[in-house]
Amino acid sequence: MRTLLIVSHPDIIDSYSHPFFLNSLKNFEDVTVHHLENMYSDGIIDVKKEQDLLKGHDRIIFQFPFYWYSSPPFLKHWQDVVLEEGVTHGPRGGILDGKEFGLILMIGVAESEYQAGGNEQYSISELTKPFQALANKTRMHYLPPLEIFQFAYLEDNQKMELLIRYWQKLTMENSKSLVTREKWLYDKLEFSINNNQHLNDRETIEFAMNILEENQTTINNLKIVLDQMYHR
Known part of the structure; x- marks a missing residue:
């Protein structure tokens, strides 16, 4: 966009x-x-x-x-x-x-x-x-x-x-969902790392990205469980 x-x-x-x-x-x-x-x-x-x-x-x-x-x-x-x-x-x-x-x-x-x-x-x-x-x-x-x-x-x-x-x-993206906001933040953090060779807070940013990835995995797993419960 x-x-x-x-x-x-x-x-x-x-x-x-x-x-x-x-x-x-x-x-x-x-x-x-x-x-x-x-x-x-x-x-x-x-x-x-x-x-x-x-x-x-x-x-x-x-x-x-x-x-x-x-x-x-x-x-x-x-x-x-x-x-x-x-x-x-x-x-x-x-x-x-x-x-x-x-x-x-x-x-x-x-x-x-x-x-x-x-x-x-x-x-x-x-x-x-x-x-x-x-x-x-x-x-x-x-x-x-x-x-x-x-x-x-x-x-x-x-x-x-x-x-x-x-x-x-x-x-x-025009959406208030948690997934959208987390993806947006992850993309911005990733952009900062890839485009700044002398980033002082690289380890902190990488740690934050790992947390976001883990959160997304948890959310996806919960969706699978909910879908299975709904379709029983």
């Missing part, structure tokens, strides 16, 4: 959260990072190039700071010119059919504010309805968004937990 991460932020150099996450993707060969304001500093979008990028990826993710309950203006402009009827949707369109679509949102206030009775009154799900409608219009499968609240105030261990969820949002 190839993921196109479309990032929109007019002042990304001054951002605290975005560089933290984007810098972690340098060795992710299956993720294309595409920062719109950097790519098109003159404001002129190469529509054909953008549509070709969409064609060449299986999962499309928008990452942006949540400005006034929506995206930065350039991402809205991108949608206006790139998502053409007859290309991305409509009777003769369809280059996005069946692809996955999701959001990664950097939000400056507390999660508790986005609910009835909170200062913002509405949930993130309610406020992102236009993006859900976009997915429906272009026949993409809408994924649950990754919402990152008040990143600068988080503890280091919370940031690392979010980083793993971030990687999963970009690269893991």
Whole structure:
């Protein structure tokens, strides 16, 4: 699976959260990072190039700071010119059919504010309805968004937990099953060992991989036992 991460932020150099996450993707060969304001500093979008990028990826993710309950203006402009009827949707369109679509949102206030009775009154799900409608219009499968609240105030261990969820949002199969999550983690650990000759924690990572393999064997054996019990 190839993921196109479309990032929109007019002042990304001054951002605290975005560089933290984007810098972690340098060795992710299956993720294309595409920062719109950097790519098109003159404001002129190469529509054909953008549509070709969409064609060449299986999962499309928008990452942006949540400005006034929506995206930065350039991402809205991108949608206006790139998502053409007859290309991305409509009777003769369809280059996005069946692809996955999701959001990664950097939000400056507390999660508790986005609910009835909170200062913002509405949930993130309610406020992102236009993006859900976009997915429906272009026949993409809408994924649950990754919402990152008040990143600068988080503890280091919370940031690392979010980083793993971030990687999963970009690269893991859309499934919440334990098997899927363990396979994803095993693959990432294996990639780290195979692509880093000077890895300091090699023994620890190999130990973790062995545990994951043992867990998978146990799960498979339990499935066999359950199947036998079910078919008696």
